Amino acid sequence: MIATLGSSGLASAQNATARIDIDASRIENTIPATLYGSCMEDVNHEIYGGLYNQRIFGESFEEPAGSPDLVGFSRYDGYWTAKKGILHVDRCGGAKLVFDEAVISDGYIETEIKFDNAKGVNAGILVRVSEPATGGHSFNGYEISIGNNGKSCLLGKLRHNFEMLKEAKADFDPLKWNKLAVRTTGSRIEVMINGKTVIDYDDVVNPILSGNPGIRIWDSDTSYRNFFYEINGQKTAIPFEAVPSPMVSSMWDAIETGSAKASFAQDTKQAYNSKCSQIIQKKSGTGQVGIANRGLNKWGIGIKQGQKYTGDLYLKGAYNGMVKVALQSADGSKEYAVCDLTGITNKWRRFSFDLIADATDTNARFALYMEGNGKLWVDQVTLMGTGSDLFHGLPFRNDIGQAMVDQGLTFLRYGGSMVNVPDYKFKNMIGDRAKRPQYKGNWYPYSTNGFGIEEFLQFCEAAGFVPSFAVNVGETAQDMADMIEYLNGPVTSEWGKKRAEAGHPEPYNVKYIEIGNEEVIWGDIRKDYEKYIQDFNRIYDAIKSKDPNVEFISAAWWRPDSPENMKMVFDALDGKASYWDYHPWADDNHLGSHVEGELREMKDYFLKWNPATKMKCALFEENGLTHDMRRALGHVTIQNAARRMGDFMLTTCAANALEPYMQNDNGWNQGQIFFTPSLVWGMPPFYAKQMAAGHHKPFRVFTATEGDLDVTAATDERKNEVVVHVSNVHDRTIKTAINLKGFENPSKIKVIFLAGDKKEKNTPEQPERIVPQEKMLYHTNDLKYEFPANSYTILIYQK
Known part of the structure; x- marks a missing residue:
């Protein structure tokens, strides 16, 4: 306007x-023109379920079969089991059960809780819940939790974002049964542990006054028993009763129609890729037997009328009939496109298919089913858009990729805690995607290598962003030498030839590589800083031997209150690391002056330790828990600080670049660009960056x-x-x-x-x-x- x-x-x-x-x-x-950066990692399904156009979530069936259904409850995350009146849940970030059969305004809720071991964060009760969805903070209501340490109790309010209302000291044995009770009266909430009131709070500002009861844990193996509620003196017990569910990988649903009789199992011995494949068997009857996938956390696959979707999957089995793959409505009652697959044998074979949707549906599913009797093994399923659905013809969502371009980004960092797991290795990220192993990720335990460092570079190349990525400090020298030859080497080199054979003859000309991420963040431990120096030098020497033009970023955690350890790292890396990564908090709108003070302190230390040093700063993560106007102002003040620091700064990368709407499952609720299966929009920090970048x-x-x-x-x-x-x-x-x-x-x-x-x-x-x-x-x-x-x-x- x-x-x-x-x-x-x-x-x-x-x-x-x-x-x-x-x-x-x-x-x-x-x-610097590179000031306008963003940080992207697969922290909240930014990639797998987001930018990566693969519509199937759980493509390799590595996720174990879903936990049994519980009578009267809806489950959102987590693996829950019930036996003899005791409910157990495995540790998970923000897993919850919501009891659907009671809406309570004023009343009393009680249960007994026992932590199964000393590892974890907390567990408790939910009250007045509405709009629940998959994701740790995805609901409206109140959380009342006790700490795994036996020393704390908290009361929090959630409106799809956590707000701490009250935290109190407590004293109980977390490994024994403890009674946790909550009484709600209007805006007043009273919390009791073992009959003793520990919190009495009046939520007078926009209180939540009605909703369902529930249970939630945060990263703790926990057991519950004796769950009940009381309204107007009438006590109602809520039994924990499990209903067996089909043995289908948890990101998929079983299909069993008509009089068909089926069995399902996960096979851990005959997978085409990684550890698991899915078995589907139709034994008798008339109808369909199969499986269906609804994308990320089953939030639906967005399809458009006339759009062509293409895919691959691997099948084998004892079945002479036709296997059908289809795009359907969420309940399977409508079929928008179907393709027949024939020629199943007892050996794994790749099948490709095309599906052209005859309708638009923002909540569709992909289905695979059989109508004749027989037994199938299924693995490694891919479903991609085509044409305008792809960003520059690459396997990335065009609407998300274009939004990042429209934001005005000039620099994109790919890294973060995702690189800190043992199996995050470059050589697992190249070659045929169907054969790339899945691995236990930091943020998601069944991470895919379908999108890796090379795909990141292809995206940046198409988008016009200066790229920087991080590597795991455990990588070997030889693998790192091979990596840089693959990325930057001539086509005549051994690994440059492999890159050309993969479809990219020209070198990527990678300039910036970070070695590790937030290394030694766990404590000011000198021997761990020494170990990081050794890892840095091993990788530095290997890459420099192949390409002397690469510039490196140190990921050693910056601690200005530990100058001796910082000087040790600086002395070891000065002349090798061009930049030192620095991660400030950005959630407060006043943070610019604090960040500027820390940046000036860093620069002063560098010059004190070596007046001729060329080491500078790369601000690779501005972190926080929000994506509102306050966060936008926090980013703006940090940008102003960076302008005053001049060329001491390589970039300022706000985290996180992306976030799926209402699918946040770990608390880092700080996306700049939000998306659903069919929509993409910017949050206030997105527009703050856009304004700055557009007027550099x-x-x-x-x-x-x-x-x-x-x-x-x-x-x-x-x-x-x-x-x-x-x-x-x-x-x-x-x-x-x-x-x-x-x-x-x-x-x-x-x-x-x-x-x-x-x-x-x-x-x-x-x-x-x-x-x-x-x-x-x-x-x-x-x-x-x-x-x-x-x-x-x-x-x-x-x-």
């Missing part, structure tokens, strides 16, 4: 409470500020424009006098601003609730302007 400003947005001279002075003739430092200028100029604003300004070689970045992190409008000199004959000033309540965010229903707005005003020598509360504003002075 563009409008001409009359008096709106202008402040009178008498009421100005802040002042900005800008001298465009005084260049302070350069600002390479030279920071002098500014002086009086009052409560955070300001930087920049121009380019021709000085046709001066761009001023202003952050107002306060809950009030700030009236400001603005004085510009050193810029001849400014006329119009284009104003772009992002503003809103700190907790506001965009939703699928209102994807543009908070987006940049544009205005135009005319320059005067005594310009006054009112910067809105909680806002990021760009003023573009034009000649």
Whole structure:
């Protein structure tokens, strides 16, 4: 939206409470074009279920069969079993059960809880639950949990995002049965452990007043018994009764229609890829027997009318009939496309298929079924879009990839805790995708190598982003030498030839590689820093021997309060690592000054330890737990800090690049771009980055500020424009006098601003609730302007 400003947005001279002075003739430092970065890792299914166009989630059937259904409960994550009235759940991040048969406003809920071992976080009761979905924070309601340490109890409120209301000390034996009870009366919540009140809280701000009861654990092996609720003196027990479920890998559903009799099993001895394959057997009767997949966490596969989908799968078995693959509605009642597969033998064989949808459905499923009697083994199923569904013809969702381009990113980092597991190895990520082994990931235990480092580089190449990726510190020197030859070597080299055979003759020309991720974050342990130095040098020497042009990033955890250990790492890596990775917190809208202080301290240490050093900083993760306007302002203040640091900074990468809507299963609820199977939209931090990247200028100029604003300004070689970045992190409008000199004959000033309540965010229903707005005003020598509360504003002075 563009409008001409009359008096709106202008402040009178008498009421100005802040002042900005800008001298465009005084260049302070350069600002790198790579400043506008993002961090992408498969932390919340950003890749597998997100950017990676593979529509099947659980492609290799590695996920064990789902836990039995429990009478009266809906299950969201976790493996639950019930025997003789005792419910057990294996440790999982945010697994929950919701009891569907009671809605309680005022009442009393009690259960007994016992932790099965000393490892874990907490477990407890949920009250007043609504809108439950898969994902640790995906519901509205209250959580009441006791700590695995036997020392704590918490009360939290969730509206698809966790808010701590009260945490209290407690004293109980976590390895014995303990009674946890909750009484709700209006907005008041009372929590009791073993009959003693530990929390009595009145949630007077927007309380949740009604909903279902439930159970939730966080990363703890836990048992429950004696679960009941009481309303108006009437006590109702909730028994834990299991209903056996088919032995189908948990990301798939069994199909059994008509009078057909079937059996299902997971085979751990005859898999085509990795450890497991799925057995489907039709024994008798009339009807269909098979399996169906509904994508990430069964949230549905989005299909479009007329769109062609292509896929592969591997079959073998004792079956002479026809196997059908189809796109169907979620319940299988409608079939949008079907393809027949014949020629099954007792040996694994690859079958390819095409499916053209005859309808649009945002909640479809992929089905594989047989109608005759026989036995099938199935493994390694792939379903991809085609044409406009793909980003530059590559196996990535076009709508997500294009959104990242539209954000204005210039730099993309691929790394994070996903690289810190033993089986994260480059050579497992290349070659035929159907043969790449699955592995136990840090964030998801059944991670796929369908998208790896090479796919990341292909995506960046198509998108125009400068790429940087991290490697596992456990990689061998030989494998790292082979990796860089594969990525950067000539086609005449052994591994460069393999790259060409895989379809990419030209080298990727990788420039930035990070060795490890957040190494030694677990504690200030000198011997662990020494071990990291050894790992860094082994990988550094191997890669440098093949390509001397690669620049390296140190992933040693930065601890300014431990200068002796930091100096040891610096001395060992100075001249080898071009950058030291730094991960600040970004959830608070005031964090820019703190981050700038730490960056200046880092730079001072580097120069103190070696005045001639060339080591600088790569800010590869701005972390937090939110994606609202407050987080956007936190990012803006950090960007301003980075501009003031100049070329000491390689980039500032906000985490996380992507997040699937309502599928957050670990708490890192900080996506910039959100998506569903059929929608993509930006959150406030997305637009803050877009604004900054779209108005980059390479030279920071002098500014002086009086009052409560955070300001930087920049121009380019021709000085046709001066761009001023202003952050107002306060809950009030700030009236400001603005004085510009050193810029001849400014006329119009284009104003772009992002503003809103700190907790506001965009939703699928209102994807543009908070987006940049544009205005135009005319320059005067005594310009006054009112910067809105909680806002990021760009003023573009034009000649």
